[in-house]
Amino acid sequence: MPQPTIVILAAGKGKRMRSRKPKVLHEIMGRPMIECVVEAARQLSPSKIVVVTGHERELVEERLKNGELFFAAQEEQKGTAHALLVAEPMLDATDILILYGDVPLIKPETLQAFIQFFRSSQGVAFMTTEVDDPSGYGRVITDGDVIRDIVEDADADASQKKIREINTGICMLKKEMLPLVREIKNDNAKNEYYLTDICKVARTRGITVRGYHYNDPQEVLGINTRKELLNANQIMRERILAQHMDNGVTLAGEGIYIESDVRIGQDTVIFPFCFLRGKTIVGEGVTIGPHVVINNSVIGDGVTVEPFCSLDGLTAEAAVAIGPFARIRPTTVLKERVKIGNFVEVKNSVIQPKSKANHLSYIGDADIGTDVNVGAGTITCNYDGRKKYRTTIEDGVFVGSNTELVAPVKIGKDATIGAGSTITRDVPEGALAVTRVKQKHIEGYARRKK
Numbered sequence: 001m002p003q004p005t006i007v008i009l010a011a012g013k014g015k016r017m018r019s020r021k022p023k024v025l026h027e028i029m030g031r032p033m034i035e036c037v038v039e040a041a042r043q044l045s046p047s048k049i050v051v052v053t054g055h056e057r058e059l060v061e062e063r064l065k066n067g068e069l070f071f072a073a074q075e076e077q078k079g080t081a082h083a084l085l086v087a088e089p090m091l092d093a094t095d096i097l098i099l100y101g102d103v104p105l106i107k108p109e110t111l112q113a114f115i116q117f118f119r120s121s122q123g124v125a126f127m128t129t130e131v132d133d134p135s136g137y138g139r140v141i142t143d144g145d146v147i148r149d150i151v152e153d154a155d156a157d158a159s160q161k162k163i164r165e166i167n168t169g170i171c172m173l174k175k176e177m178l179p180l181v182r183e184i185k186n187d188n189a190k191n192e193y194y195l196t197d198i199c200k201v202a203r204t205r206g207i208t209v210r211g212y213h214y215n216d217p218q219e220v221l222g223i224n225t226r227k228e229l230l231n232a233n234q235i236m237r238e239r240i241l242a243q244h245m246d247n248g249v250t251l252a253g254e255g256i257y258i259e260s261d262v263r264i265g266q267d268t269v270i271f272p273f274c275f276l277r278g279k280t281i282v283g284e285g286v287t288i289g290p291h292v293v294i295n296n297s298v299i300g301d302g303v304t305v306e307p308f309c310s311l312d313g314l315t316a317e318a319a320v321a322i323g324p325f326a327r328i329r330p331t332t333v334l335k336e337r338v339k340i341g342n343f344v345e346v347k348n349s350v351i352q353p354k355s356k357a358n359h360l361s362y363i364g365d366a367d368i369g370t371d372v373n374v375g376a377g378t379i380t381c382n383y384d385g386r387k388k389y390r391t392t393i394e395d396g397v398f399v400g401s402n403t404e405l406v407a408p409v410k411i412g413k414d415a416t417i418g419a420g421s422t423i424t425r426d427v428p429e430g431a432l433a434v435t436r437v438k439q440k441h442i443e444g445y446a447r448r449k450k
C-alpha cells in the first residue's frame, strides 16, 4: 500500500496559552511540540509531510527548516477545514492523514494502526477517545463505530457537553473527499470552517464517517493551555525515563528530568534532581548528581559528576571527575582523568589529561597541558574590560595557591609559580616565578592599647 501524505495543522495562534510565542513552539521535554508531531509523522515514511503555518510562520518554519518538509501558508486562520484546503495543491497521495500540531504525544505505531483501520472505511475516518474531562474538545456523536456528528465545545448544548467521547483531531480522508471539505460552512460559534463538519456534509451524501476508538487518552492529549502543557510534559517525562531504564540506566530517585534528545549509556547512575538537557550524550558507567544540570554536553565513560554542578557545552573524556559545586561553561574540553573540584569555574578552555584544579578557581580562555596542578584560588585574568586573552599553561606546571595569571600569558613546561603571585609576563620552562613581597618582621612591635 502506498503511504499517505501527511498534513500537520500548525497555523493557529494558541490564544489560550497567553503567550508571545506561537503555541506549537512551546516545548515538551526540550522539543517544540510541532517537532514531536513531525517526528512521529516521519516514522511512517509518508509520501510527503506538509505543515500548514500561519501565525508567526517565519518562526515556525525557521525552527523546522532542516526537516525536508513542505510548508503551506494559511494567511488568515479561518479554521481547520480552511487550513487543510490551503495545503491542497501540495497533496499528491490518494490518502491524506491529518495531524494537529498541538497533539504532540502521538506515537507512530498508533498512527499506523489508524491508517490500517482507515483503509476499510469509505474514505473519511476520525480517531476518537474517551476522557474524564471533555471540556475544550469536540464531542463525538456515535452510532457504533459510525460517527454521526462532531460538535465543537463552543457549539455544544448542555447534554452534548456531557459526552465524554471526544475527537482527537487526528483524521484521514481520501483525496477524492476534498470537495466535501470545500462545502463546509462557518455558521458556528467561532465563525470558523471546522474540519469536523465534514461529518455533516458526508451524511448528506450518504457517506459514512467512521470512528477509530483509541483507548489511551493520554497519548492524544490536545494542548491548548499551560496546564495541558504541564500535563503533556509529565507524560513525556515518564515515557523518556522508562525508555532509559529499559536501556540499562539507573535512576536513583525522584525529580529527574531528561529531555527528548539526550542519550545515555548503560550502567550510568543518575541521582535525584538532575536535569539533562539539549543534545547531551552521556557515556557508560557515569555517576551524576544529585542536583546537577547538564546542557549540550558530551560526558565520557566512567565520569563522575558530584552534587550541585552546572555543566554547559562541556566535552569530558573518560574518567573525568567534576564537582561538587563546579560550573563549566561552553566551550570546554576536559581530557581523560582531569579533576575539577569544588567552586571551580571553567570556560572556553582545554585541559589535557590528568591535570587538576581542585578548589576555588576561575579558568577562562585557557589551554592547560597534562599533569598540571592549579592551586586553590588561582584565577586567569582573561578580560581587560575590552577584550579577552588566552592563558597557556604547559605540561607539568605547578601553580601555587592564590595566583593571578594576567592574560595573555604563557607558563613554560614544568615551571613553578609561588603562591600568591600575580604573573604578568611569560614564565620560562622549568623556572620558579614568585612576585609577592618578601615577608618582613618588625621585632618587638605591639599594638597600642587604647
Ligand code: UD1
Residues within 6 Å of the ligand: 009, 010, 011, 012, 013, 052, 074, 076, 077, 078, 079, 080, 082, 083, 100, 101, 102, 103, 136, 137, 138, 139, 150, 152, 166, 167, 168, 169, 193, 194, 195, 196, 221, 222, 223, 224
Ligand atoms: C480541535 C478540533 C476538536 C478536537 C481538538 C483535539 C476542529 C474544528 N476541532 O479543536 O474537535 O477535539 O482539536 O485537540 O478541528 N489550526 C490551523 N488553522 C486554523 C485553525 C487551527 O492550522 O485556522 C491548527 C492549530 O494550530 C492547531 C490545530 O489546527 O494545531 C487545532 O486547532 P485548535 O484551534 O487548537 O482546535 P481545538 O479547538 O483544539
Ligand code: CA
Residues within 6 Å of the ligand: 102, 222, 223, 224
Ligand atoms: Ca487544540
